[in-house]
Amino acid sequence: MQTTRRTVITTAAATAGLGLVGRVRAQQKQIVIGEQCDRTGPTQLVGNILCPAVMHYKDLINKNGGVGGYQIVINESDNQYQVPPAIEEFEREKAQGAVSILLYGTPQTEALSPRLNADHIPGTCPGFGPASAANGAHNPYVFPVAATYWSQAAASIQFVKDQLGGSLHSKKIAFVMYDNPAGHEPLPVFDRLKKMEGYDFKIYAVPPPGIEMGAQALDIAERYRPDFVIMHIFGRAPSVALKALRGVGFPLSKCLGFVWASAEADIEAAGGWGVAQGYHTMQFAGVGTDYPVHQQIEAMFKAEGRQPPAVMNNSVYYNRGLLGIALHIEAIRLAVAANGGKPPTGAEVQQGFQSIKDFSLGGLVPPLQLTPSDHEGGGWVQIYQVKGNAMVKQTPWFRGYRDMVEKMIATSA
Amino acid sequence: MFYRAAGTFKTSYAADMAFYPLPVSRRAVAALLVLLVVLPPLFASDYVLAVLDLILVAVVGAVGLNLLTGNTGLISIGQGGFMAVGAYTSANLIVRAHAPFWIALPAAGAVTALIGTMVGIPSLRIRGLYLTIATLAAQFIIEWMINHVTWISGGIQATIQMPPPVVFGYSVHTQAGFYLFLLPFALVAVIAAKNIERTRLGRAFIAVRDQDIAAEIIGINIFRIKLIAFAISSFYAGVAGALYSYYLGIANYEQFQIDVSIDYLAMVIIGGLGSVTGSILGAAFITLLPVVTRRALEAISGLLPAGLDVPGIVPELRLCLFGGLIILFLIAEPEGLDRLWRNVRTYFRTWPFSY
Numbered sequence: 017m018q019t020t021r022r023t024v025i026t027t028a029a030a031t032a033g034l035g036l037v038g039r040v041r042a043q044q045k046q047i048v049i050g051e052q053c054d055r056t057g058p059t060q061l062v063g064n065i066l067c068p069a070v071m072h073y074k075d076l077i078n079k080n081g082g083v084g085g086y087q088i089v090i091n092e093s094d095n096q097y098q099v100p101p102a103i104e105e106f107e108r109e110k111a112q113g114a115v116s117i118l119l120y121g122t123p124q125t126e127a128l129s130p131r132l133n134a135d136h137i138p139g140t141c142p143g144f145g146p147a148s149a150a151n152g153a154h155n156p157y158v159f160p161v162a163a164t165y166w167s168q169a170a171a172s173i174q175f176v177k178d179q180l181g182g183s184l185h186s187k188k189i190a191f192v193m194y195d196n197p198a199g200h201e202p203l204p205v206f207d208r209l210k211k212m213e214g215y216d217f218k219i220y221a222v223p224p225p226g227i228e229m230g231a232q233a234l235d236i237a238e239r240y241r242p243d244f245v246i247m248h249i250f251g252r253a254p255s256v257a258l259k260a261l262r263g264v265g266f267p268l269s270k271c272l273g274f275v276w277a278s279a280e281a282d283i284e285a286a287g288g289w290g291v292a293q294g295y296h297t298m299q300f301a302g303v304g305t306d307y308p309v310h311q312q313i314e315a316m317f318k319a320e321g322r323q324p325p326a327v328m329n330n331s332v333y334y335n336r337g338l339l340g341i342a343l344h345i346e347a348i349r350l351a352v353a354a355n356g357g358k359p360p361t362g363a364e365v366q367q368g369f370q371s372i373k374d375f376s377l378g379g380l381v382p383p384l385q386l387t388p389s390d391h392e393g394g395g396w397v398q399i400y401q402v403k404g405n406a407m408v409k410q411t412p413w414f415r416g417y418r419d420m421v422e423k424m425i426a427t428s429a
Numbered sequence: 430m431f432y433r434a435a436g437t438f439k440t441s442y443a444a445d446m447a448f449y450p451l452p453v454s455r456r457a458v459a460a461l462l463v464l465l466v467v468l469p470p471l472f473a474s475d476y477v478l479a480v481l482d483l484i485l486v487a488v489v490g491a492v493g494l495n496l497l498t499g500n501t502g503l504i505s506i507g508q509g510g511f512m513a514v515g516a517y518t519s520a521n522l523i524v525r526a527h528a529p530f531w532i533a534l535p536a537a538g539a540v541t542a543l544i545g546t547m548v549g550i551p552s553l554r555i556r557g558l559y560l561t562i563a564t565l566a567a568q569f570i571i572e573w574m575i576n577h578v579t580w581i582s583g584g585i586q587a588t589i590q591m592p593p594p595v596v597f598g599y600s601v602h603t604q605a606g607f608y609l610f611l612l613p614f615a616l617v618a619v620i621a622a623k624n625i626e627r628t629r630l631g632r633a634f635i636a637v638r639d640q641d642i643a644a645e646i647i648g649i650n651i652f653r654i655k656l657i658a659f660a661i662s663s664f665y666a667g668v669a670g671a672l673y674s675y676y677l678g679i680a681n682y683e684q685f686q687i688d689v690s691i692d693y694l695a696m697v698i699i700g701g702l703g704s705v706t707g708s709i710l711g712a713a714f715i716t717l718l719p720v721v722t723r724r725a726l727e728a729i730s731g732l733l734p735a736g737l738d739v740p741g742i743v744p745e746l747r748l749c750l751f752g753g754l755i756i757l758f759l760i761a762e763p764e765g766l767d768r769l770w771r772n773v774r775t776y777f778r779t780w781p782f783s784y
Contacts, residue, residue, distance in 0.1 A: 055744035064741060071740065093723070094744035099684045100483055101719060103677070107479040107604075123683040126588050130678035134602065146586050196576060196683065200585040 047086045047359065049074075049344055050093075050109030050117040052124065057097035058225060058251050061281055063120065065330045067092060069337025070118065072313050072328075077345055079316060084352035086359065088345065095120060099127045110135060115351075115365045116344050122198045125149070125158070132157040137362040138347070138369055142340050143275045143300055147201055148428035150392035152370065157362075159369050159391045161343050161384065162300040162336075165248070166421050167395025168274050169202035172298065173209045174416025175272060175399055176244045184215040190242040192232060192257060194249055195221040202248060208420060218242070226253030233260035243270065250276035255285035262291055268402075269294030275397070279332035283402060295402045296410065301335040302380035303400050303407050309338060309377055332407075339381050346375050382413045395421060432778040448623065465612065470605035478604035480720060485611040486673045487712035489618045491696040492705055493665020496622055498694070499703035500631065501658040502638030504557075507548060507564035508666050509689035510571035513682040514541045515667025517581055520589035520680035530594040530675070534614075537671040538664040544571070545663020552655040556641075568690055575682040582682070589680045607676055614672060618665060622705045625661070634658055635703075699758060701765025710766040714758075722750045 051070055054063035074088050082088060091112060093105040102124035109117060117132070117139040119125050125145035132139045133156060141149065142162035149158040150166075163171065177184050191206065193199035199221065210217050218240055220232045226249055236245060245266070247257055254277035262268060271294075273282075278297030286292055305328060314324040328334055347368035351360035354367065372393075373385040384393030395415045400407040415421075431453050439445045449455045469481055490508060498504050519537040522528040528536070548567040552560050575582050583589040593602045594610060601610045625631045633654045636644035641651050674680040692715055700711020726743050733739055762769045775784075 053740070055741060056748050067740060092740045094747070096744075098688065099677075100716075104476075104480060104483070104720060107476045111474060111476045123681060126586070126679055126681055127677050127684065130590070146588070148586075195573075197585060197587045197681075200576075203585060 045082075045086045045359070046089050047083065047348055048089045048091065048109075048112055048114045049341075049348075050106070050112070050114035051090050052095045052102060052105055052118065052120040053092055054097045054120055055094040057095075059097055059121070061251065061285075062276070062279075062333050063094075065279075065281065065327050065333035066337035066340075068325065068327050069334045070341040072316075072325075073309070073338050073341045073345070076309075076313055076316050083345055083349045084357060086348075086352065088348075090341075095124060097121050097124075099123055103127060103131075106131060110137065115360055115362050116140070116347065116369075118340055118344065119145070122146070129155060129158050135362070136366070138366040140340055140343065140369075142336065142343075144198070148425065150390060150395075150425045151428055152387065152389045152391040154428070155391065156388075157366055159386065161369075161386065161391070161393055162339070162382075163275070163395045163397045163415070164392055165198070165201040165274070166205050166424060167392065167415060167418075168248075168298060168300075168397060169205040169246075170209065170416040170418070170421050171395070171397045171414065172246050172272055172274070172416070173206070173213065174414070175296070175298075175411065176246070177213065180243055184213040186214065186216065187244070188216045188218070188240065188242040190218050190220060190236050190240055190245045192220045192222060192229075192236075192245065192247045192249060194226060194253070195223050199248060204424065205417075205421065208424075209417065212420075222249065222253065224253075225251055227256055229253070229257050229260040230263075233257070233264045233266065236261065237264040237266040245271045246274070247271060247277050248274045250274075252285070253277075254282040255287075258282070258286035258292055258295065262286075267294060268292055269296070272296040272298065272399070274298055275300050278400070280330050280407070281333065289402060289405045292402045297332075297400050297402070297407060298397050299332065299400055300382065300397050301332075301339040302378075303331055303335065303409070305329065305331050307335075307378045307380045309342075309380060335380055338377070342377055342381065343369070343372060343375070343384075346372055390422075390425075392425070394418075432774075446627075462616075466609070469608055475604045478608050480717065482604065482607050482611055482676055484713050484716045485608070485615040486669055486676060487693075487696060487716050488615045488709050489672060490666055490669035490693050491700065491708040491712040492618050492622045493662045493669065494693050495697045495700075495703065495705065495708040496625065496634070496665070497658050497662035498697050499701075499708070500626065500634040500638060501655065503549075503552065503655060503658060504561045504694070505564040505659075505662070506561060506687070506690045506694060507567040507571070508693040509685040509687060510568040511541050511545055511663045511666035512670030512673065512689065513571055513575060513685035514544050514663075515670030516674040516680040516685065517575060517583075517589065517682070518667065519671035520591050520674060521581070521583070523591055524583070524589055530596070534668055534671050538667040541667025541670070542660040542664040545659040545666070546656050548663075549656045549659030552659070553652050565687075568687055572682055572686065583680075587682055591674055591678055591680060593678070594675055611672055611676070614668065618668070619705055619709065622665075622708075626705065630654075630657065638703075695755070699755065699765055701767030704765070704767040706770065707765050707767030710770065714766060718751055718754060719747070722747045722754070726750065 053067040054060055074090050078087050091109055095102040095105055106128055117137060119139045119141045122144045125141045138157045138159055140159045140161050145160055147164035147166040149155045150160050150164050180187055206217055222229060249257060254273055275298050278299060283289060283292045317324045347365050348360060350371055351364040351368035355364050370386055370388045375381055382396035386393050396413045398413050399411045401410045434451060437451050449458055469478060490512060494508050515537040518540045519533040522533045522536055548564060551563045576587055593600050596610060601607055633649050636649055637651050637654050645651050696711035696715045697708055699714055701707025726747050730739050730743050
């Protein structure tokens with residue numbers, strides 16, 4: 017017992033010592049970006065695909081000379097979709113000199129927004145986070161850089177209107193959502209549009225994590241019988257919803273999923289492409305693997321003698337990872353160009369973000385235009401539909417009721 | 430070897446009943462306090478201070494839960510919900526009534542004590558694990574109410590922005606400032622809990638935990654004692670929740686969900702049920718464990734063979750290590766970290782003898 021205790025103590029001390037030594041950081045020209053991810057928490061389905069994309073794009077950029085001569089270093093940390101690890105990691109990334117942060121998770125974005133604004137480090141939250149973050153005047157250092165839930169809601173009503181023949185008057189729309197703040201977020205948009213367009217709207221609030229939806233599916237299919245179902249759920253819930261609706265015989269061609277209910281992974285989890293035929297999915301990045309950046313990343317792997325990893329085929333989440341990091345690198349490139357080649361500060365990268373336009377990465381990125389007042393870039397989405405064994409592009413990049421959404425953003429807190 | 434009771438003669442009841450009757454322990458505690466106040470703000474980095482701030486908030490909550498679970502024997506998994514009540518009470522008072530922190534914090538504690546007492550009312554009829562389920566229900570009911578009553582939650586996002594606290598005209602917004610702001614609350618919480626343990630009320634708590642039927646026979650009103658335990662513990666939880674939302678700058682119930690309740694229960698159990706020192710050690714342990722395992726694994730990740738998906742493997746390994754270390758500590762000392770500390774202390778006290 018004595019020797020075992022001694023061994024345990026010495027091993028523990030050695031590990032602690034290793035941790036204190038840390039990694040040797042090279043002092044050559046480097047720019048540090050912080051990345052938070054969820055690898056082991058409730059959204060690990062997304063994190064395990066999205067976060068490798070960030071690293072692959074970073075390797076590609078570094079191989080081609082970096083940004084303005086600087087090599088990009090990304091420190092990824094796992095926040096398990098909880099807030100205290102997110103705060104602790106943010107402090108650590110700040111201590112390591114990060115000039116921008118890729119945030120992960122709506123509660124984490126809410127908790128870190130005051131710190132980002134106070135410490136002058138820009139953070140991006142594409143496709144999640146509070147919609148009011150699009151207001152650049154109130155949140156100078158928080159960048160949604162992709163359609164927020166308000167824009168997604170407005171675009172969904174626009175799409176449903178087009179699908180139902182141009183008018184929503186006295187049509188019935190069912191809205192399946194999580195019973196938490198992220199789920200409640202699009203409701204003001206739906207209320208205003210209801211007054212404008214005159215449709216009937218029923219809310220199905222699912223308590224998270226949403227792994228049991230039999231009752232809601234039955235009510236939708238048998239009692240309410242809507243003309244369209246809009247789903248604002250994520251994690252494991254979309255696959256559960258698809259299975260449940262298909263099980264009660266409700267046609268999935270009358271279903272539209274918001275951006276986080278719309279991946280190949282969700283369709284596979286629901287039972288495969290055969291189950292989800294006709295399902296409409298909303299995307300804020302391109303879908304599919306025939307973009308130039310994919311070919312470049314594959315070439316990079318082949319040049320190292322390695323097979324391109326299979327995660328690249330989960331193109332919905334993979335492309336969203338590429339979009340996020342590509343915008344960071346574009347902002348840093350603009351910042352370095354603007355300050356004459358010196359290492360950029362967080363405030364300069366923020367200015368870089370605010371001047372991003374005409375950056376499409378071969379069509380993967382929508383026609384964003386970030387400005388000091390619009391940190392969302394315009395709220396562009398596109399709809400893909402499940403046909404056969406793939407997702408087929410159904411609409412070009414579009415947005416719905418932009419004037420109304422912009423007014424809401426401008427008056428939000 | 431330093432802790433020698435020989436040679437110290439007490440001449441008054443107050444001296445005999447003091448917390449630290451020996452000069453050596455008084456000096457040690459005074460030195461520790463001075464170090465706690467002076468060293469971190471001057472020498473620690475922002476990152477270390479951020480972790481210390483999280484530990485201080487956890488100490489307040491863990492000490493409160495220990496009074497309920499460790500001393501009175503009422504296992505509660507509603508701690509997160511009570512913290513959320515405290516957070517939103519203080520946030521609403523600050524935003525609507527512009528209350529300063531020395532009104533908002535006690536008020537948050539008082540409102541949470543009220544809610545805690547209501548949650549404790551079922552303890553008249555149900556005991557043990559059944560009461561635990563009632564506290565679990567309280568956790569979810571509190572979450573649901575905050576989510577759906579916008580008067581409490583401040584809107585659909587259920588987030589209320591909290592301005593930084595203003596102490597003597599100085600607005601607290603640096604990590605060092607928050608450390609010095611949170612430290613007095615943690616100290617007061619610990620001292621109050623240690624004192625409660627030594628009063629008639631504290632002894633009544635322990636009587637209810639050990640043999641509540643015998644306690645009732647000798648005249649302790651166990652229902653009243655249980656309600657008081659819930660009230661005091663919820664007061665602590667409310668203050669902890671308010672402090673945490675001060676620290677974050679926002680009040681949002683999604684930071685106080687069931688995983689937080691289970692974390693606090695783990696702090697109290699691993700620290701040692703029924704001991705205030707144990708709750709402090711447990712709070713530090715549970716807060717530091719994810720940090721230390723992450724740093725340790727990142728340091729080792731350089732040794733993993735190249736080509737492996739390191740960012741994918743390291744978090745999973747970290748979770749295994751986290752669970753494994755908790756199991757290891759509980760096997761090594763089931764009575765908690767407090768017992769480990771007491772063993773160390775006894776060793777030095779009885780040195781060179783073994784007992």
